[in-house]
Amino acid sequence: MEPSPFLKNQEMPLKKSFSLRTLFNLFFVISLGLNAYFLVVQGRASSVDVTYATGLEEDKSVKVQMASLNSKPIDDSDMATSVHEEEPILGSEQVDEVPAYEVKQVSFDSSAQPAGRNIQTLQLKVRNSLNYTVCREMAKSECGSFAAHLARLLAWFLDVNRNMRNGDVLNVVYERLDNEGQFKVLQLTYKSGYLRKTLDANYYKGAGMKYGGYFDRDGKEIAQRIEDQQTPIAEYIEITSLPGDFRKGRRGHSGTDFKAEVGTPIRASFGGRVLRTSWNVRVNGYCIELDHPKEGVITRYLHLSRVLVKRGQYVKQGEVIAESGNTGRTFAPHLHYEVRSRDKKKTVYNPFNFKYHTSYHRNIPSQEDKEFQDVVSAYDALLQNNGIGEKIQAG
Incomplete structure (x- = not known):
């Protein structure tokens, strides 16, 4: 007897249910097996990765320790000569910066020189301008800086932009310092057609001098100094800029720059009242402005680096009001000193020509004259023999 259609309809789902259940169970077992396999494999891989990463960290640590042991500190505390000490400061105006010179080493032939010193000579005949003349012989990356250094010395004798003549003869003995691109002029001689005489500046540091200076052959310092009672700074390395000095793309410099170590006492030139302190600090750094009605400036x-007075305070002439520093827009520690008229014209005065400032020239003491002349003779010998000479004293 054949089963009824109803029974047939019931048998079909029973078989189908059995088949699906079996497949589901089989799939479940396979899934468990695969999961177990991946867990084991990944666990081993993670262990390898951790070991490898730990090895890298240890290797990196060792390299860092080795680098620390091999590194040496760099001593940059030397107050070596540099050219532009700052950008021009005109009141509280904002000015753009001038790109610095790229400095590279240059050398000149010399058969011998004092042991341990890199002293060189340069002989030039002026053509067109001082800068053009120097740049014909030196690398362009530093000739502008060297020319500016020479101009600072010549400025005490003549107007470098107006009084130099084609054919003037310039001789220089200078020392290259340890720091690349820095130097110290030891002797400069200049045969001037305009003045019809030979000018000279010889570096010398005497026993009683904290800092050396440049003197003519008679022992008279070429740079002027302000009388002690009136000077804003008594101890300084050198004057690096004067009022009116030309700055590329700008008006003339508005003050006198005294290169000095940070912390040098700064004094009030005249008695007066503090008008303001530390304005436009980004450019001027910490600063002071004093009013002097009696002198009209x-x-x-x-x-x-430090301001020791407050706005509205009255100060006496010679009173310490601050300490020199290197704040604001500046390339080296120095004091920028300005003397301006109180009227609307705001005339900038050169302190060495100002009627209320008394200036003088320092002289070599008589007891040191022979030693000074020996140094000058040594410079002469180096120049004449292109690097052959006696040991030179230079501070």
Whole structure:
């Protein structure tokens, strides 16, 4: 007997249910097996990765320790000569920066020189301008800086932009210092057609001098100094800029720059009242402005490390009001000193020509004259023999 259609309809789902259940169970077992396999494999891989990463960290640690042991500190504390000490500061105006010179080493032939010193000579005949003349002989990357250094010395004798003549003869003995691109002029001689005489500047540091200076052959310092009672700074390395000095793309410099170590005492040039302190600090650094009604001027002191007075305070002539520094827009520690008229014209005065400032020239003491002349003779010998000479004393 054949089963009824109803029974047939019931048998079909029973078989189908059995078949699906079997497949589901089989799939479940396979899934468990695969999961177990991946867990084991990944566990081993993670162990390998951790071991490898740990090895890298240990290797990196060792390399860092080795680098630390091999590194040496760099001593940059030397107060070596540099050219532009700052950008021009005109009141509280904002100015753009001038790109610095790229400095590279240059050398000149010399058969011998004092042991341990890199002293060189340069002989030039002026053509067109001082800068053009120097740049014909030196690398362009540093000739502008060297020419500016020479101009600072010549400025005490003549107007470098107006009084130099084609054919003038310039001889220089200078020392290259340990720091690349830095140097110290030891002797400069200049045969001037305009003045019809030979000018000379010889570096010398006497026993009683904290800092050396440049003197003519008679022992008279070429740079002027302000009388002690009136000077804003008594101890300084050198004067690196004067009022009116040309700055590329700008108006003339508005003050006198005294290169000095940070912390040097700064004094009020005249008695007066503090008008303001530390304005436009980004450019001027810490600074002071004093009012002097009696003299008809105001004075400014810029790039300070410490200000010791307050607005409205009255100060006496010679009173310590601050300490020199290297704050604001500046390339080396120095004091920027300004003397301006109190009227609307705001005339900038050269302190060495100002009627209320008394200036003088320092002289070599008589007891040191022979030693000074020996140094000058040594410079002469180096120049004449292109590097052959006696040991030179230079501070």
